[in-house]
Amino acid sequence: MGITRRTKSVDLLLAEFDKESGAISVIELIERLNYKINKTTIYRVLDKLEDDAILHSFLDSNGNKWYAKCEGCSKHRHYDVHPHFECMDCGKVDCLPVEILIPNIKNRQIESSQILIKGKCEECVG
């Protein structure tokens, strides 16, 4: 169930995603909004924003949760299925606007896939 009331917590969280181009980890959000929003609230609001298809989430290579803005998703379907890129140098994580083809696999029915690519980002390469 998504957001129904425009609260201070919702605004503060959305503001973080407006000033950020990439993804933000929940850990980072808790640090940034410490003293402003309780961590329980942060988890709960993020969860609702995902239900509303305003944000989407994924896990990094350590199993920690990250969120990023959705683009062109509707409430009942996330359209922006894409890989995520984790920079091994600076730690930045972002969404990659590329499509990766998952081939059919014999006798199996594929529902979804999660792809995490690790390497050096635009700023750290070279």
Added chain:
Amino acid sequence: MGITRRTKSVDLLLAEFDKESGAISVIELIERLNYKINKTTIYRVLDKLEDDAILHSFLDSNGNKWYAKCEGCSKHRHYDVHPHFECMDCGKVDCLPVEILIPNIKNRQIESSQILIKGKCEECVG
């Protein structure tokens, strides 16, 4: 640093992977070997078996750790890079012997990639 002594714990763990075709989660191993090996030891032995390229590990969609046998890997290089498949019906997780092409991405240097596919396995597909 890998295994140097052939202990009871090493044998018990390797035996689990011998009687299993797919991957096994650490959680499952701890349950199975309860009263036989301490969970700390399980984590430590698995870690060493991975160093020795006997096992490899990955995270499932909940961020929990799984291990599976390596095939054709050498101590300093894991050759069996492949996606993992998580059955949404029976919970089984296994290695997929297919190659998925990750395209080059402009201005980024790709070091590795992790692919987790979710769906219905051979036994659960209708």
Added chain:
DNA sequence: TTGCTATTGCAACACAGTTGCATTAAAATT
């Protein structure tokens, strides 16, 4: 304003995974 109830903060919890340290047991040495 008032009342309804979604949202929040807090404290306590869940639980996978880690660490420090004393004890045990491989396996090399005598």
Added chain:
DNA sequence: AATTTTAATGCAACTGTGTTGCAATAGCAA
């Protein structure tokens, strides 16, 4: 076979991310 060395183990306590229950608070509609 006994001794020595030290890798490996068990245990208890811890870490850190994420969750839950509940009383207090604050959107928002009437």
